[in-house]
Each structure stands twice: as structure tokens, then as C-alpha cells.
Amino acid sequence: MPDTPDTPARPARRLDTAKLRQARVAGWVLMGLAVMVALVFARDSAGTAVFRLSRPNDPLALPDLVVAAAPYNYFAAALLAFLGARQFMRGGMRWTSLSLGLGLFIAVTAFLVWATAGKAFSLTGMLQATVVRAVPIALGGLAGVLSERVAVVNIAIEGMLLAGAFTGALIGSLLGGWGGLAAAVAMGGVFGFILAALVVTYRVDQIIAGVVINLFVLGVTSYVSSQVYQEHRFLNNAPVFAPVKIPLLGDLPVIGPVLFNQNLFVYGAMVMVAVATYYLFHTRYGLRARAVGEHPRAADTLGINVYRTRYINVTIAGMVAGFGGAWFTLGSVGRFDENMTGGRGYIGLAAMIFGRWHPVGALAAALVFGFADSLQQKLALLQTPIPSEFLAMAPYIATIVLVAGLVGRARPPAADGQPYIKE
Numbered sequence: 001m002p003d004t005p006d007t008p009a010r011p012a013r014r015l016d017t018a019k020l021r022q023a024r025v026a027g028w029v030l031m032g033l034a035v036m037v038a039l040v041f042a043r044d045s046a047g048t049a050v051f052r053l054s055r056p057n058d059p060l061a062l063p064d065l066v067v068a069a070a071p072y073n074y075f076a077a078a079l080l081a082f083l084g085a086r087q088f089m090r091g092g093m094r095w096t097s098l099s100l101g102l103g104l105f106i107a108v109t110a111f112l113v114w115a116t117a118g119k120a121f122s123l124t125g126m127l128q129a130t131v132v133r134a135v136p137i138a139l140g141g142l143a144g145v146l147s148e149r150v151a152v153v154n155i156a157i158e159g160m161l162l163a164g165a166f167t168g169a170l171i172g173s174l175l176g177g178w179g180g181l182a183a184a185v186a187m188g189g190v191f192g193f194i195l196a197a198l199v200v201t202y203r204v205d206q207i208i209a210g211v212v213i214n215l216f217v218l219g220v221t222s223y224v225s226s227q228v229y230q231e232h233r234f235l236n237n238a239p240v241f242a243p244v245k246i247p248l249l250g251d252l253p254v255i256g257p258v259l260f261n262q263n264l265f266v267y268g269a270m271v272m273v274a275v276a277t278y279y280l281f282h283t284r285y286g287l288r289a290r291a292v293g294e295h296p297r298a299a300d301t302l303g304i305n306v307y308r309t310r311y312i313n314v315t316i317a318g319m320v321a322g323f324g325g326a327w328f329t330l331g332s333v334g335r336f337d338e339n340m341t342g343g344r345g346y347i348g349l350a351a352m353i354f355g356r357w358h359p360v361g362a363l364a365a366a367l368v369f370g371f372a373d374s375l376q377q378k379l380a381l382l383q384t385p386i387p388s389e390f391l392a393m394a395p396y397i398a399t400i401v402l403v404a405g406l407v408g409r410a411r412p413p414a415a416d417g418q419p420y421i422k423e
Contacts, residue, residue, distance in 0.1 A: 019096070031081060031085070033106075037110045041073045041113070042076075042114075045070040046118060048069060049114075049116035050066050050116065050119070051116065052120060052121065052124065053123060055124065055125075060251055062253045062254065064120075072110070087099060115382055124257055124258065126374050131262065131367070132374075133374050134366040134367045134371075134373075135366075135370075136324045136325070136328065138351065138362060138363045139327070141348040142272060142363075144317070144349050144352035146276065146320065148293065149290055151413055151420075152196070153416060153417045154314070155209075155349070156191060159210075159217035160213075161321050161328070162214075162339070163188060164184040164188045164324065165329050165340055166217075166224070166325075167180070167184045167186075168180040168183065168325065168326035168330045169238045169334070169335055170183075173237050177239045180238050185323050186319075195210065196310060196311045196314040197311075199419065200307055200314075200420075201307070203421070214345075225338045226338065236335045236336055238329055240330060240331065241263045241265070245260065268323060269324075272320060272323075290413070292306050292310065295415065307420075307422070348362075351365035354368075356411075
């Protein structure tokens with residue numbers, strides 16, 4: 001009997017075809033990685049790669065991890081080839097995401113072994129730098145989650161980060177670190193409120209409104225940085241929050257320095273992700289916010305104030321981004337430089353998409369981008385035969401790869417980007 005429009009056979013068949021195609025693409029990617037690891041990394045590896053797991057002053061020291069470079073890379077190539085071949089076998093499409101994620105991890109370890117062959121490398125230091133560099137991206141991604149869960153596309157995250165960095169440096173120079181941090185959070189909230197007013201009340205196109213805010217903040221901060229700070233340097237000399245070591249936990253090998261010996265911004269990001277997750281998925285207010293993002297008219301029918309919900313969430317998102325922007329000045333260098341956010345707001349949007357509009361997913365994606373960012377700094381110290389310009393591209397290459405669709409499609413909130421007009 002032929003399929004009729006009422007039967008689900010054809011949609012199911014199309015879904016199976018799409019999954020099969022994705023499995024085949026993942027298989028070819030893994031096979032290509034296997035060839036690259038075997039012909040480039042394994043053949044050019046000599047000696048051993050030494051990864052230091054502890055620092056000289058750690059109370060609980062671990063021995064160095066010593067890896068024979070060439071044998072490991074040949075083994076990694078064989079494992080990648082196996083994972084790739086499995087994608088072409090029956091049932092391989094059930095393991096596409098897992099195989100691809102594991103394959104990318106193996107390829108990265110092979111690359112690290114190749115780059116460190118004959119040298120020593122502080123693995124703990126790189127992981128610590130990964131967490132630190134992931135902070136502004138994670139907070140930018142969290143700001144995007146809070147906004148887009150109520151159907152407001154927040155392109156202005158880059159501008160909010162930059163405004164937070166600028167305000168933190170300026171007010172921090174005058175009132176100290178805590179004053180600068182409070183001012184940065186407040187300034188981010190101001191721009192969040194402005195974005196909400198533009199897109200909710202006046203129904204300006206959300207993309208255009210975000211771009212306008214980004215350009216406005218970039219123009220103002222660039223002018224002040226080049227004209228005012230050159231003559232009044234005392235306005236751009238803020239204190240930096242020092243790392244705070246948590247007793248006992250900070251002494252643990254590897255994870256102690258990575259997670260429990262960080263500054264205020266790292267701890268703040270972790271707390272904010274946890275609070276946002278609880279708010280969105282375990283409270284009635286979070287349920288209302290998600291309802292506004294999925295079906296605002298139905299939410300309005302049930303008595304939920306759609307406009308107020310969007311205003312509140314977008315303003316809070318701006319405050320989160322302002323806190324993330326303060327990391328660049330109060331948590332890093334203590335001074336503001338022109339366009340110092342370097343596109344981290346846009347990478348935060350990519351982390352939000354890769355994390356499937358979930359706070360924890362955005363944090364996990366931010367760690368991947370933070371790893372790519374810290375990796376290019378460490379590889380420059382190892383003097384690898386890779387051009388410095390290519391190393392500087394590493395975070396953005398990771399952004400393109402992860403959002404290109406190899407990890408599966410993510411569905412945004414149903415009403416995302418759509419203005420709501422109350423009848």
C-alpha cells in the first residue's frame with residue numbers, strides 16, 4: 001500500500017536518510033583525521049612528550065605524564081580509523097555524536113603529543129588557563145540563553161561585554177575593584193534594558209538593534225580610550241581581583257589549581273550557571289520565561305505578562321554580560337584597551353547555540369573555546385612550526401567547526417526573534 005500524506009512513513013524515512021548522511025560525513029571526517037595524524041603527527045614525532053601535572057609548590061605532587069610520541073600517535077590514528085569505519089557499518093549512525101566527539105578529543109591529544117615531543121609542557125597550567133579564558137565566553141553565552149529563552153535575539157552581547165570592561169576599568173580606577181564591578185554590572189543592565197525597550201516596546205528588528213548597540217559602545221569606548229586615557233592615565237589603572245584559594249580543595253592535584261584557586265569571576269560564572277539552570281528549569285518563573293519564548297500568545301492567554309517577562313530577562317542578561325566584561329579589566333590586566341573583547345560576545349553566541357540554549361551546555365562549549373584560546377598561547381611558548389597567525393585563529397576555527405553542524409542540529413525557542421503584539 002503506498003504511503004499517504006497522513007502516514008508518518010515518509011517523514012521517518014527522511015529522518016533516517018538525514019541521520020545516515022550525517023553518519024557518513026562523520027565517518028569521512030574521522031578517516032581524514034586518522035590520515036592526518038598518521039602522516040603528519042606520527043611521522044614527525046620523535047622522543048617523548050612530558051606533561052607536568054603538578055607545580056613545584058603544590059603540597060600534593062603527581063609525577064609527570066611521559067608519553068612516547070610516535071607510538072601514541074600511530075595508536076591514535078588507528079583508533080580514529082576504527083571510529084570512522086564504524087560509521088559506515090550497520091547501526092553506526094546511533095553513535096555519530098559520541099564517535100565524533102571522541103575522535104576530536106583523540107585528534108587534539110595527538111596534536112598535543114606531537115607539539116610537545118622532546119619538550120616539557122604544563123598540562124595543569126593550560127587547563128587552568130582554559131577555565132580562566134572560558135569565563136567571558138561562558139557569561140556571554142549565558143546572557144544569550146537568558147535572552148533567547150524569552151525569544152529575544154541578543155546580538156548586543158559583544159557591546160555589553162565591552163561596556164562592562166570599560167566601566168569596570170573607569171570606576172574601578174576611582175572607587176576600587178568592588179565599585180568598578182558593581183558599575184560594570186549596572187552598565188550591562190542599562191544596555192540590556194535599552195535592548196529590551198527597542199525590541200519589545202518599539203519592535204525594532206532585533207538584529208539591527210543589537211548591531212547598533214555594538215557599534216555605539218565600540219565608538220564611544222574607542223574615542224575615550226584614544227583621547228581621554230592618553231592624557232589622564234589614572235582613570236585607566238584599576239586594581240585586579242587576586243585568585244582566592246579554597247582551603248583543602250585548592251590543594252588537590254590538577255583539579256585544585258584548575259577549579260579551586262581562581263579569582264572572583266571564575267567562581268561567579270559557576271554560580272551564575274547553576275542559578276540560571278535552577279531558575280529556568282526548576283522554578284515557575286523559569287517555566288513562564290520558557291513559555292514566553294515558545295508560544296507567547298498562549299502564555300499571554302494564561303495571564304503571563306509577556307512584555308514584563310522579556311524586559312526582566314533581557315535586563316538580567318545584560319547584567320550577566322556586564323559582569324563578564326569586567327573580567328577583561330578587573331579580572332585580567334587592570335586597564336582598558338580599545339576593542340579588547342575581541343569578538344568574545346559573538347563566540348558566546350556560538351557557545352549558546354552549541355550548548356542548545358542551556359546554561360550548562362553553554363558553559364561546556366565555552367570550555368572548548370577557552371581550551372582553543374589557551375592552546376594557541378601555550379603552543380607559541382613551545383615554538384611549534386605553526387605560524388603565529390594560524391595559532392591566533394584557533395578559537396575562531398573551533399567556533400566554525402563546532403557550529404558547522406557536525407555535532408547535530410539544535411532547535412532554538414519557537415518564537416525566537418519574533419516580536420509580540422498584544423491584541
